[in-house]
Amino acid sequence: MADLNAGSVVAARNAADVVTTKMTARNVNVYYGAKQALKDVSIDVSQENVTAFIGPSGCGKSTFLRCMNRMNDTVASARVEGEIKLDGEDIYKGGMDVVQLRARVGMVFQKPNPFPKSIYDNVAYGPRIHGLAATKADMDAIVEGSLRRAGLWDEAKDRLGESGTAMSGGQQQRLCIARAIAVDPEVILMDEPCSALDPIATAKIEELIDELRGRYAIVIVTHNMQQAARVSQKTAFFHLGTMVEYGDTSMIFTNPSEPRTKDYITGRYG
Amino acid sequence: MASMSASRPATETLASKAPTDWSGPAMTARIKGRYRSEFVFKYAGLAALVVAALFLVFLLFTIVRDGASGFRSTDVKVTVTYDPTILGIDQAAAKGPGGKQLIEQGNFQGLLTTADTGLGVGTNVVSEGAWLVLREAVIADPSLLGKTATLWVPTRSNFDLLAKGKFDLDAADEARGVNDADIAAYRQLESRGLLKTGFNWTFLTSADSTTPELAGIWGAAKGSLLTLLVTLVLSFPVGIFAAIYLEEFAPKNRWTDMVEVSINNLAAVPSIIFGLLGLAVFLNFLNMPRSAPIVGGLTLALMTFPVIVIAGRVAIKAVPPSIRDAALGVGASPVQVVFQHVLPLALPGILTGTIIGMARALGETAPLLLIGMRAFVTEIPSGLSNPATALPVQVFLWSDDVARGFVEKTSAAIIVLLIFLMLMNSVAIYLRNRFERRW
Numbered sequence: 001m002a003d004l005n006a007g008s009v010v011a012a013r014n015a016a017d018v019v020t021t022k023m024t025a026r027n028v029n030v031y032y033g034a035k036q037a038l039k040d041v042s043i044d045v046s047q048e049n050v051t052a053f054i055g056p057s058g059c060g061k062s063t064f065l066r067c068m069n070r071m072n073d074t075v076a077s078a079r080v081e082g083e084i085k086l087d088g089e090d091i092y093k094g095g096m097d098v099v100q101l102r103a104r105v106g107m108v109f110q111k112p113n114p115f116p117k118s119i120y121d122n123v124a125y126g127p128r129i130h131g132l133a134a135t136k137a138d139m140d141a142i143v144e145g146s147l148r149r150a151g152l153w154d155e156a157k158d159r160l161g162e163s164g165t166a167m168s169g170g171q172q173q174r175l176c177i178a179r180a181i182a183v184d185p186e187v188i189l190m191d192e193p194c195s196a197l198d199p200i201a202t203a204k205i206e207e208l209i210d211e212l213r214g215r216y217a218i219v220i221v222t223h224n225m226q227q228a229a230r231v232s233q234k235t236a237f238f239h240l241g242t243m244v245e246y247g248d249t250s251m252i253f254t255n256p257s258e259p260r261t262k263d264y265i266t267g268r269y270g
Numbered sequence: 271m272a273s274m275s276a277s278r279p280a281t282e283t284l285a286s287k288a289p290t291d292w293s294g295p296a297m298t299a300r301i302k303g304r305y306r307s308e309f310v311f312k313y314a315g316l317a318a319l320v321v322a323a324l325f326l327v328f329l330l331f332t333i334v335r336d337g338a339s340g341f342r343s344t345d346v347k348v349t350v351t352y353d354p355t356i357l358g359i360d361q362a363a364a365k366g367p368g369g370k371q372l373i374e375q376g377n378f379q380g381l382l383t384t385a386d387t388g389l390g391v392g393t394n395v396v397s398e399g400a401w402l403v404l405r406e407a408v409i410a411d412p413s414l415l416g417k418t419a420t421l422w423v424p425t426r427s428n429f430d431l432l433a434k435g436k437f438d439l440d441a442a443d444e445a446r447g448v449n450d451a452d453i454a455a456y457r458q459l460e461s462r463g464l465l466k467t468g469f470n471w472t473f474l475t476s477a478d479s480t481t482p483e484l485a486g487i488w489g490a491a492k493g494s495l496l497t498l499l500v501t502l503v504l505s506f507p508v509g510i511f512a513a514i515y516l517e518e519f520a521p522k523n524r525w526t527d528m529v530e531v532s533i534n535n536l537a538a539v540p541s542i543i544f545g546l547l548g549l550a551v552f553l554n555f556l557n558m559p560r561s562a563p564i565v566g567g568l569t570l571a572l573m574t575f576p577v578i579v580i581a582g583r584v585a586i587k588a589v590p591p592s593i594r595d596a597a598l599g600v601g602a603s604p605v606q607v608v609f610q611h612v613l614p615l616a617l618p619g620i621l622t623g624t625i626i627g628m629a630r631a632l633g634e635t636a637p638l639l640l641i642g643m644r645a646f647v648t649e650i651p652s653g654l655s656n657p658a659t660a661l662p663v664q665v666f667l668w669s670d671d672v673a674r675g676f677v678e679k680t681s682a683a684i685i686v687l688l689i690f691l692m693l694m695n696s697v698a699i700y701l702r703n704r705f706e707r708r709w
Contacts, residue, residue, distance in 0.1 A: 103601030
């Protein structure tokens with residue numbers, strides 16, 4: 001933990017020079033019934049950088065992530081106030097098509113959750129329901145491209161017909177990433193994608209995130225501060241439902257301006 | 271908690287406490303007691319299982335012992351002359367076009383009662399329905415008219431039972447159930463080799479009758495099949511859609527809570543109440559035909575519907591939410607999530623529940639009694655609105671019959687019912703294994 005303070009583990013890659021804002025959130029409040037889970041969160045997510053949300057358990061970072069593609073709609077008691085925009089368009093406005101939104105803002109979940117179908121069908125499912133491939137050859141190309149970008153092609157090309165659930169945990173998670181990018185989203189949200197994986201599988205996913213950077217706007221929620229330091233250029237620290245601090249990852253980890261951030265980074269709680 | 275920690279800190283209690291004696295007498299006694307209760311529990315469970323198995327074996331044994339003979343019947347060899355004058359058939363016309371109708375109208379019953387059948391015993395051996403066999407023979411071969419032929423016809427029930435050894439011949443006359451003349455005739459025929467006992471096709475192919483040797487189960491079985499068809503067609507889709515709606519789309523509020531409680535209560539309502547409902551609504555209000563499989567099916571569908579809804583909801587609930595998240599996360603609409611992911615995964619559970627519900631409906635008697643399916647039906651039902659009866663009702667009717675020959679028919683009908691149930695359960699197990707997927 002002391003290393004972190006010294007900045008030796010902090011990613012060498014700095015935040016991109018040219019930054020395009022992809023998503024913005026202004027004064028977002030989320031309630032589960034009477035309980036307020038998020039208080040007044042405002043943040044800009046850029047196209048070029050990987051943005052990490054860190055913070056102790058129950059701080060609201062996953063809640064906020066799930067607001068960004070309206071997955072919280074499935075929770076009956078959840079209520080979202082404030083404004084979240086994708087390319088300047090309010091995703092909570094009346095006529096917003098949630099299905100379309102989730103295709104544009106894809107998601108990778110904490111626990112690998114491939115469909116109990118073949119590897120091929122797992123990746124092809126999204127393009128199929130959105131009509132992204134006109135022919136079988138197109139679909140094959142999408143599947144291969146997605147698996148390649150997810151770094152899974154070499155392992156999966158000879159067993160495309162096998163069930164996705166038969167793979168190892170790390171492979172399953174990369175399959176889920178392949179499934180998310182097969183729809184050609186603009187943003188990928190990752191909710192603690194490595195928390196169920198061993199260190200080697202984690203390293204592969206982290207490499208993959210780095211390769212996908214720039215092509216997709218990526219937001220990752222993580223418990224693991226080293227991981228945030230390794231993969232992200234921007235970090236937001238959440239605590240007790242508020243966003244305490246948001247800035248360049250290198251700044252957050254070496255020179256946080258808030259004492260609460262500093263305490264968390266140095267392992268005083270969390 | 272608060273008062274304890276205030277008066278004495280937990281660390282102090284732990285430190286001042288004597289170390290636990292893991293091998294002391296108190297601990298040894300506790301371990302012994304634990305082993306004893308494990309032993310008692312294990313063997314009590316085993317004993318319960320053995321008792322249950324014994325009951326099952328006893329049940330199956332008695333049913334098979336009493337019922338196996340119901341699948342066999344005794345025939346007697348008769349020699350008859352197809353006398354056209356007794357039959358009232360014009361021999362020449364019978365060979366021409368329309369001869370079949372002519373033969374069908376022939377007085378074969380009269381032929382069997384008046385003509386000499388070559389048996390030479392002073393009592394009536396052949397069954398009341400034996401003339402049907404003669405008629406079939408003549409229809410098959412009209413040239414038999416005027417000739418003499420031998421053929422096997424069913425015997426009366428008493429001779430059938432004598433051949434199967436169902437009477438205690440050493441008992442006193444009144445308790446024996448069969449008179450001396452029949453016994454003498456039986457012995458004589460048997461010594462002449464005119465009797466044979468074989469597989470009872472009549473039982474498997476015909477409908478109910480007042481005479482045991484002519485009674486069959488197929489009418490009731492087909493009535494049951496038609497009834498279950500109606501039940502399945504109505505309750506399966508309605509039940510599944512209700513389950514999907516309640517589980518996946520309905521808001522959680524007081525109304526849906528009430529619906530849920532009502533459905534659970536409906537599943538526990540005694541079946542005879544459904545029979546009363548069927549009687550009041552389908553027969554009295556909607557004037558549907560009495561004793562018909564369509565009404566039976568409707569009534570049983572009301573009864574099966576809550577079972578399917580409950581099984582369906584449990585199966586849908588068991589689909590992990592992560593699968594729903596995964597599908598929603600790539601932009602599937604709620605309907606796509608349900609029909610492409612949740613339903614295929616829930617299907618084995620839904621099918622198992624459905625078949626269990628159908629098996630219950632197959633064994634149901636009480637509601638069918640009330641809507642008139644206990645009728646005495648000698649025709650095999652050919653449609654949904656024909657009068658029909660059902661397998662369990664047939665068992666009930668035969669068990670009530672005074673004729674001795676129906677005792678074995680009752681058990682045989684139970685065997686047929688059990689075979690149907692076992693087939694349905696096998697299908698349930700097959701479907702569950704076939705569609706089961708792991709994730």
